[in-house]
Amino acid sequence: MTRHDSTLSPLAELASNVAQPFERARAMPKSVYTSEEFLAAEIENVFKQDWFCVTRADALPNPGDYTTLELAGQPIMVIRDREGQLRAQSNVCLHRMSTLLEGSGNTRAIVCPYHAWTYNLDGRLRGAPAMTLNEAFCKDGQALPQVRCEEWLGWVMITLNPDAPPVSETLAGVADLVGDYEMENYQQTFFETHRWDTNWKVLAENFMESYHLPVCHAGTIGGLSKLEEMVCPPGEEAFNYHWILKEPDFVLGNAHPTNTRLSGERRRTTFLLAIYPSLLITLTPGYFWYLSLHPHGVGQVEIRFGGGMAPEFVNDPEAQSHFNALKALLDDVNVEDRGCTEKVYNGLCSDMATPGHLSHLERPNYDFAQYLNARVNGG
Structure with a gap:
């Protein structure tokens, strides 16, 4: 049977999809986003089993x-x-x-x-x-x-899972990766909830890859995003990540002058962490923002959206102007992301839509598909 065989169940379609090596990988099948059967499987095997971020x-x-x-x-x-x-x-x-x-x-x-x-x-x-x-x-x-x-x-x-391993154990690799950023000391300066007209996985995947930044975010951060500098290593069992380098003149995206924790390129390195199933964190030396996603049916996503500053910027004399500038930027970025992700969901509902081949910059999406398959199919 081919990947287009309509006799396959959504779970079987995903299993067939992830059997390909990354060098030949395609986007996940449409049914993974539009099927009530698949939604029921991920509620039972993902959201009832794994850790979920509240705030x-x-x-x-x-x-x-x-x-x-x-x-x-x-x-x-x-x-x-x-x-x-x-x-x-x-x-x-x-x-x-x-x-x-x-x-x-x-x-x-x-x-x-x-x-x-x-x-x-x-x-x-x-x-x-x-x-x-x-x-x-x-x-x-x-x-x-x-x-x-x-x-x-x-x-x-x-x-909801009494047998889930402790978070610190499951995500020890995240602490190893970004421990010198001391994310635990960043302070939240805003928190909102939203509902968008797209599947939760479309928005999750949108966050996981920076391939879309120059086009989708042409009006905001796209010009600061250089595809040739993006690094997308293979993901881990409980999360994936990639990183980009921010321009030195983007003050909030770089380490504050009083930050003595980071040195060299780490002072301008932004990590994009996708912690399964749906905690998505942009962590820079100066600020952070995040999305925590939960499905609302197949066609909508509940979004817990927050962010804030590294302690050095919180204590800066210009703190309030930094907060305002960050929030204004992120609001504009969200408008762009909402437009892109709702278009993707509309498109994948089409009978004529076909999942295309993935770019090397979409390695995190491939790893996310592997995670989902392991949860819903026990693979």
């Missing part, structure tokens, strides 16, 4: 600070408790199963908006009005189900 730890600095999300259909809150510990727990009331908190904010207690059942920040049930006549009810020992939560290099990571 930065410094975005929740105080007791009662929280943010909410859905992971693989499960409403979850991440909250800092009275002891200063970050914890993730079910965002569903133990009574009539209403969701509890919405968005992000700060609260002294978790109060259900339906019947005012009230929980401590650690999830223990504190109060349940008008329940004294139910002889079977006792609030003692009742608590919201807990979800695994770990802080790693400043990132808040959660997983």
Whole structure:
């Protein structure tokens, strides 16, 4: 059977696709992006199994600070408790199963908006009005189900999988690669959520390759991107990466004069880290930004978008102007990326579309396909 054989299931099509060596590789089959069957497989085998990034730890600095999300259909809150510990727990009331908190904010207690059942920040049930006549009810020992939560290099990571290895173990290679950047000390200066009309993997792949920068980002950073200087090594089991060199006159993309951690070309090297399944980090010596992606059906993606500065720029007298310049740049870049990725999704829905051969600059996309196949097909 050929790769165009419509009798193949989406999972089988992907398995056939990744069997080719990189030198002969093509983009993933269309069904990987458009099939409900494939979406169900990745929810079950990817988003229910691997670590997912919620936000930065410094975005929740105080007791009662929280943010909410859905992971693989499960409403979850991440909250800092009275002891200063970050914890993730079910965002569903133990009574009539209403969701509890919405968005992000700060609260002294978790109060259900339906019947005012009230929980401590650690999830223990504190109060349940008008329940004294139910002889079977006792609030003692009742608590919201807990979800695994770990802080790693400043990132808040959660997983629904009780058997997943610790993040620090799974991603030890990332710490080895960029440990001298001290990413854990970068400070988040903005955070937003968005929903775009494209498949989550289209946006993930768009981030993973810089081949598109000169064209898609011609109005912003494209002129600063030199294809001949991009290096795309083979990826690792849990992540892939590549790097580009920023021009010396791009102040924010270079190490601050007071930065003594980095030397030589490292002072202008930008790493693009794709941590599976969907944490995408641009890490420069001066700033960082990231996307954390989750599917919303096959044709939309939920985006957790944030970024900030290296500590030297945070403490710079011109800090606010640096923040403003960075955010304005990233907003413009996002407009360009949204246009490109929504066009790709529209195109791959066409009956006449065919996955093309990959460039050597799309090595990360090939590695991402290998990862997905290993998860959904056990390969």
